Amino acid sequence: MSDTATNHASVNEERQKFYRRVMVYVALTVVTLILAFPIIWMVSVSLKPTVETFSLPPRLIPETLSFDGYVRVLENPQFRRFLLNSYILGLVVTLLSLVIGTLAAFGFSRYRFFGDKTAKLFVITTQMVPTITLLIPFFGVIVWLRLYDSIWGLILTYLTFSLPYAVIMMNGYLDTIPKDFDEAATIDGCGPLGVLFRVLLPVAMPGIISTAVYTFLLSWNEFLFALALTRSIEMRTVPVGISMMVGEFGLKWDEMMAFSVIGSLPVLILFMLVQRFVVSGLSAGGIKG
Amino acid sequence: MKFPSVMKSVMAGAMLCAGSASAQTEIEWLQWFAAENVDGFYESLVEEFEASHPDITVKLVTQPFGKVRESIVTDSAIGLGSDVLGLNMPWTSEFLEIGLLEPLDDYLARDDNSFATADLVQAPIGKIDGQVWMVPLNAFPFVMHVNMDLVEQAGFTAPPTTWEEFSEQATAIAALGDGISGFGIPLSSQPPANGPILTFLPLLYANGGRIMDGTTPNFDNPKVVETLQYIADLNDAGALAPGAASRTGGVDLEEFIAGRTGFLISPGVHAQAIEGRNADLNYVAAAVPNNGTKAYRVHGWELGISSGSDKKDEAWTFINFLLSKDVNARVAAASNALPGNLSALDIVGEGAGDVMQSQIAILANDEPVEELRQAPNAVGSWSLMTEEMQAMLRGDQTPQEAATKVQSRWLDLID
Numbered sequence: 001m002s003d004t005a006t007n008h009a010s011v012n013e014e015r016q017k018f019y020r021r022v023m024v025y026v027a028l029t030v031v032t033l034i035l036a037f038p039i040i041w042m043v044s045v046s047l048k049p050t051v052e053t054f055s056l057p058p059r060l061i062p063e064t065l066s067f068d069g070y071v072r073v074l075e076n077p078q079f080r081r082f083l084l085n086s087y088i089l090g091l092v093v094t095l096l097s098l099v100i101g102t103l104a105a106f107g108f109s110r111y112r113f114f115g116d117k118t119a120k121l122f123v124i125t126t127q128m129v130p131t132i133t134l135l136i137p138f139f140g141v142i143v144w145l146r147l148y149d150s151i152w153g154l155i156l157t158y159l160t161f162s163l164p165y166a167v168i169m170m171n172g173y174l175d176t177i178p179k180d181f182d183e184a185a186t187i188d189g190c191g192p193l194g195v196l197f198r199v200l201l202p203v204a205m206p207g208i209i210s211t212a213v214y215t216f217l218l219s220w221n222e223f224l225f226a227l228a229l230t231r232s233i234e235m236r237t238v239p240v241g242i243s244m245m246v247g248e249f250g251l252k253w254d255e256m257m258a259f260s261v262i263g264s265l266p267v268l269i270l271f272m273l274v275q276r277f278v279v280s281g282l283s284a285g286g287i288k289g
Numbered sequence: 290m291k292f293p294s295v296m297k298s299v300m301a302g303a304m305l306c307a308g309s310a311s312a313q314t315e316i317e318w319l320q321w322f323a324a325e326n327v328d329g330f331y332e333s334l335v336e337e338f339e340a341s342h343p344d345i346t347v348k349l350v351t352q353p354f355g356k357v358r359e360s361i362v363t364d365s366a367i368g369l370g371s372d373v374l375g376l377n378m379p380w381t382s383e384f385l386e387i388g389l390l391e392p393l394d395d396y397l398a399r400d401d402n403s404f405a406t407a408d409l410v411q412a413p414i415g416k417i418d419g420q421v422w423m424v425p426l427n428a429f430p431f432v433m434h435v436n437m438d439l440v441e442q443a444g445f446t447a448p449p450t451t452w453e454e455f456s457e458q459a460t461a462i463a464a465l466g467d468g469i470s471g472f473g474i475p476l477s478s479q480p481p482a483n484g485p486i487l488t489f490l491p492l493l494y495a496n497g498g499r500i501m502d503g504t505t506p507n508f509d510n511p512k513v514v515e516t517l518q519y520i521a522d523l524n525d526a527g528a529l530a531p532g533a534a535s536r537t538g539g540v541d542l543e544e545f546i547a548g549r550t551g552f553l554i555s556p557g558v559h560a561q562a563i564e565g566r567n568a569d570l571n572y573v574a575a576a577v578p579n580n581g582t583k584a585y586r587v588h589g590w591e592l593g594i595s596s597g598s599d600k601k602d603e604a605w606t607f608i609n610f611l612l613s614k615d616v617n618a619r620v621a622a623a624s625n626a627l628p629g630n631l632s633a634l635d636i637v638g639e640g641a642g643d644v645m646q647s648q649i650a651i652l653a654n655d656e657p658v659e660e661l662r663q664a665p666n667a668v669g670s671w672s673l674m675t676e677e678m679q680a681m682l683r684g685d686q687t688p689q690e691a692a693t694k695v696q697s698r699w700l701d702l703i704d
Contacts (some may be wrong), residue, residue: 041475051567054540054547056468076328097437143367183445231350233323240353248354249555252543 013227030054046070046257053253069254071261078233079259082241088151088262090216091238093158097215098208100159101166106196108167109174110182120171126164135228142229149231159226162215169214173207174200205258213270238263292489315346316603319361320375321354322426322590322624330623338610343527345371345603355481359385365389365597371605374422374600376591378413378487379661381412382504384593385417385535391594392420403613408632411677413660414589417504426587426611426628427621428649429556430642431579434563436569439469439551450574452496453576455552462551472552472694474520475541476679477534478672484659487676488536489556490586492516494658497582501660506670506703509689509696517681517688519580524682531631531683534679538602546570556588557651560644561625576651589629602642627652673698 038058045053046069048062055063073079107113108120138157139148147153177200185199201208223239231237236244242263245256271278323331350371351362358380364370365387376384384390397406397414404413410425437449443461443543459471475484493500498512523529530536530550538555545553546567552576553559563572577585592611594604610616610704618633627648628637637650661667673695681691 049566051547052544056547058548078328101333139363143369148369166570186315215321225357228363232348233351243356244351244353246353246539248321249325249558251539251661253543 010225018109033134042257042260042264045253046261048254050253063147064127066254069252069256069258073255073259073262078236079241081234082236082238082264085151085236086238087155087266088218089158090219092155093162093219094212094215096155096159097162097166097214099170101211102161102170102196102208103200104167105170105174106161106192107198108171110179111194123164123167126160132224135224138225139228148229149235151235153228153237154219154237157229158215158219159223161222162218165214165218166211169211170207173204177203206277207275213274213278216270217267220263295429299513312344314344314600314603315347315555316350316598316600316607317350317371317372318373318374318375318607319350319352319364319371319589321352321357322375323351324353324622334611334616337616338554338607341379342606344609347604347607348692354635361389361595362387365595368597370595370597372595372604374593374595376593377424378423378588378659379447379664380592381422381662382665382667385422388596389598390422391598391601393420393424393594393605394421396594396608397421397424398552398639399605403609404617404630404632408630409612410587410627410629410657412587412657413589413629413662415662417581417663419462423504423591424608424612426590426617427593427626427629428652429558429623429626430648430655430657431554431577431586431588432507432512432543432554432557432574432648432651433571434555434575435557435575436545436548436551438548438630439465443551448573449578450576450577452492452580456523456526457520458492459523459551460526463526463528468549470544470550471528472523473530473536473541473544473550474533474678474682475536475538476675476682477537477540478675478679479535479537481668482675484533484536484538484541484544484671485678486586486671487541488676489516489520489674491517491554494584494586495577495579495582497580497584499658499660501664504665506664506696508674508699509692514551514688514692515580517678517691520678521681521688529682533682557644557648558624558626559643562646565686574647576655581655582659583654585651587657587659589626590624591629617639642680661663666699669702670695670699673702 024151035054046061047067048059049064049066049068050062051057108116132156142148142153142157144157145153147156181199181203184196185195190198222240223243224235227240227243230240238259242256242259245252245259318335320331331349331351339346359373361370361380361384362646370389374554380394381390382685389606396402400660411424412428414421415424433448433559437448439462440446440448440458442465443458444460445458449455449458455472461471462469464469474488477484486509490500493516493575496512496516498516500506500513520529524533529543530541541550541553542555542559542562544550546563548567548570557574563570564656576583592608594601594608598604611620612630614630614633614636617628617630618636621628621633621637625645628634634649637645641649664670677686677695677698680686681688686694
């Protein structure tokens with residue numbers, strides 16, 4: 001093959017690569033815009049007076065920038081209470097899920113005992129039940145336990161959803177860590193918990209973070225059970241608070257969107273901070289789960 | 290000897306405290322009003338009641354409007370029912386079927402009530418099965434909100450008063466273009482899918498029609514068909530806002546506020562949202578245009594007592610407080626509504642704006658109509674109306690066919 005022909009082939013290949021890359025970026029941009037549009041619109045509506053929300057033609061950039069929705073929401077002690085409740089719920093459920101889930105996963109991953117496979121299968125099976133079908137039984141149990149309209153009722157409920165996931169995820173992640181680590185630590189004098197906390201958990205940090213993010217998101221976003229299992233305004237969470245802005249006689253669009261933005265911020269910030277760990281944690285947990 | 294006497298004092302004090310604590314009865318008030326109103330208004334009302342009734346405390350339970358009906362049913366089923374219930378008249382027959390409500394006749398007959406029964410808005414206290422089941426906290430006559438700028442741009446000087454004028458003005462306003470419509474009819478299937486009761490029923494009543502014959506559905510009568518035909522004609526003339534099948538009551542309101550529709554038929558209480566969100570709108574409220582009958586649909590927030598409550602006397606004491614003239618006037622003013630206790634009308638009317646005055650005039654001159662209170666499966670019925678009216682506006686069926694189908698499907702629903 002002559003040099004000219006080789007150069008042509010090389011140029012063509014470069015060109016094709018370039019076009020492929022452009023097409024990939026165009027496709028990614030389009031998909032990103034489609035996915036991000038509801039969020040962008042949410043922010044846009046939160047920053048304009050309601051009358052502009054329904055103006056024609058619709059405007060993405062507000063003609064009149066208004067922070068009234070944010071001010072009204074943040075000045076209202078009830079909405080601040082909803083935020084506090086959501087934070088407490090999210091943090092407690094996440095912490096408990098991690099502690100209990102990790103210990104259970106450690107057992108499943110490192111020990112063989114009678115019924116271990118059945119127990120693991122049972123844990124996985126709980127994830128297959130549609131949560132809506134559990135609403136009425138949960139309602140009865142929570143009332144019977146006298147936990148109705150209390151934050152502990154919600155914590156207990158959310159734990160039953162997040163724990164199986166935490167166990168499966170952490171079990172999958174711990175399975176990827178060679179048992180040689182345990183043996184080396186044992187030789188060095190570590191007991192079982194020492195092996196877990198001093199050796200395995202630092203290595204399993206991405207799995208812990210991705211599990212923590214999932215459980216936090218679960219309790220932060222959950223609406224149905226939060227609505228059904230609480231009653232007084234002091235026990236409401238952010239999603240229920242947002243739904244309370246849909247009234248009999250219309251919607252407070254700017255307040256609703258402002259509160260939605262405020263409610264989304266912790267999740268967005270959390271996800272941006274730990275995104276790298278979440279991806280690696282999910283993929284590692286998924287391989288051997 | 291000193292120690293025992295100190296102990297005695299402590300024990301006596303503790304017993305006194307325990308006695309006073311146990312003498313205080315807590316009642317629960319489930320409602321959605323606090324989520325609709327001025328922030329903190331109902332909380333302050335409860336505080337005021339507790340200050341004047343130290344033996345009763347009130348727990349205010351606020352749910353989003355869309356969840357209250359289900360909450361009342363499910364809470365009651367598991368024995369968590371509230372004592373005082375915020376009610377919506379269309380829920381009545383369903384609640385009576387499952388025995389949720391306590392009859393109020395004996396309470397209304399008491400001598401020490403703060404109001405006269407004759408002064409109450411009458412629609413909610415009409416007897417069903419020979420008894421009264423609810424009392425009105427306030428009342429919202431359905432009115433027609435009018436964008437006067439659009440009316441004037443279309444070449445008219447006053448809001449329409451008859452169907453003919455309404456049709457003429459709505460069509461002329463739609464002809465202005467720029468995304469402007471004459472009138473919106475919200476027929477979204479999205480729950481609560483209550484568009485027909487917001488717009489169709491007020492027009493039907495102003496045409497002298499009804500959908501009930503006593504407690505039996507009677508939807509396929511000539512007046513209903515005539516009203517459906519009128520709506521179909523408005524659609525054919527291009528007067529209706531596009532996308533009726535996906536239009537909710539909320540969107541209907543917001544588009545009116547944004548100046549995109551000339552007319553909005555809805556409860557007078559919407560004036561608060563309209564004036565609050567677009568102070569520049571040149572807007573008036575008027576009676577719904579009629580076709581020979583001056584009648585209006587009346588809606589409101591009602592109060593009842595749960596049949597499962599073991600604190601019914603205390604619950605009535607609280608209701609009695611809410612219906613007292615001064616308190617009821619404040620409740621009405623806070624929601625821009627008419628009072629449930631009409632003796633408070635003079636207080637509400639004092640210094641009230643034009644929109645409130647229009648509502649007072651409608652109340653004084655026109656006939657109030659409320660049929661959904663005694664309608665069987667009222668909530669299911671308006672979903673049927675929504676579906677059949679959608680099909681009619683799509684051109685899939687005639688008004689007569691729509692009316693016949695609603696009637697037969699409604700009867701099937703309650704069989």
